Amino acid sequence: MGPGIVTARRIVRTAPVTPGAVPAEVVWAFRDRRHRVGDHRIWQGTADKGTTPVLYVDDVRYPARHVAWVLHHDTEPVGLIKAGCGARLCVHGPHLTDDISRQRERLLYAALHGVTLAGPCPAGTHDLAEHGYVRPSGAIECRGCDNARRRTKSLEGARAT
Known part of the structure; x- marks a missing residue:
C-alpha cells in the first residue's frame, strides 16, 4: 500500500x-x-x-x-x-x-442504612424497588427520575444550539 x-x-x-x-x-x-x-x-x-x-x-x-x-x-x-x-x-x-448486581448493591446499601426501598418514588412515577437508591446523606432518590431529568436537559441543550 x-x-x-x-x-x-x-x-x-x-x-x-x-x-x-x-x-x-x-x-x-x-x-x-x-x-x-x-x-x-x-x-x-x-x-x-x-x-x-x-x-x-x-x-x-x-x-x-x-x-x-x-x-x-x-x-x-x-x-x-x-x-x-x-x-x-x-x-x-x-x-x-451488571444491572442485577448493581440493584442488589443498592438494596443492600439501603438495608444497612435502615431504609426500605419499596413503593413509588417521591415523584410517584417509578417503583423504588427497581429504580430507588439511598444517598450517603440518607435521602431516597430515584434513578428513573434522574435519567428523565438528564434527558430533558440534554434535549433542551440540543434545541438551544
Missing part, C-alpha cells in the same frame, strides 16, 4: 458472548490485550468512543466486558456491564457489574 492510503476494518458481525461458547482464539486475544495495574486489568485494545472496550477477532466484534463477565461468572450478564471499581477501561471480572 502506498502512503496516505487508509484501510478500514470490515466488520462482518457482532458476536454474541454466551457461557461456554467463547472461542479459544477470542479468549487468548482477550488475555493478550489486558494490562495489570494494581488490582485492575486495564484494556489495551480498541475502545469504541474511548470508553467501551471491544475485541476484533477474524472481522468479528466482541464486547470485551462481555467476554470478561462470561469468563469470570460463567453466566450471561443482564443489561449494561460497567466497571464497578471506577477505572474507566477495567475489564477485570470481579470488578464488573
Whole structure:
C-alpha cells in the first residue's frame, strides 16, 4: 500500500458472548490485550468512543466486558456491564457489574442504612424497588427520575444550539 492510503476494518458481525461458547482464539486475544495495574486489568485494545472496550477477532466484534463477565461468572450478564471499581477501561471480572448486581448493591446499601426501598418514588412515577437508591446523606432518590431529568436537559441543550 502506498502512503496516505487508509484501510478500514470490515466488520462482518457482532458476536454474541454466551457461557461456554467463547472461542479459544477470542479468549487468548482477550488475555493478550489486558494490562495489570494494581488490582485492575486495564484494556489495551480498541475502545469504541474511548470508553467501551471491544475485541476484533477474524472481522468479528466482541464486547470485551462481555467476554470478561462470561469468563469470570460463567453466566450471561443482564443489561449494561460497567466497571464497578471506577477505572474507566477495567475489564477485570470481579470488578464488573451488571444491572442485577448493581440493584442488589443498592438494596443492600439501603438495608444497612435502615431504609426500605419499596413503593413509588417521591415523584410517584417509578417503583423504588427497581429504580430507588439511598444517598450517603440518607435521602431516597430515584434513578428513573434522574435519567428523565438528564434527558430533558440534554434535549433542551440540543434545541438551544
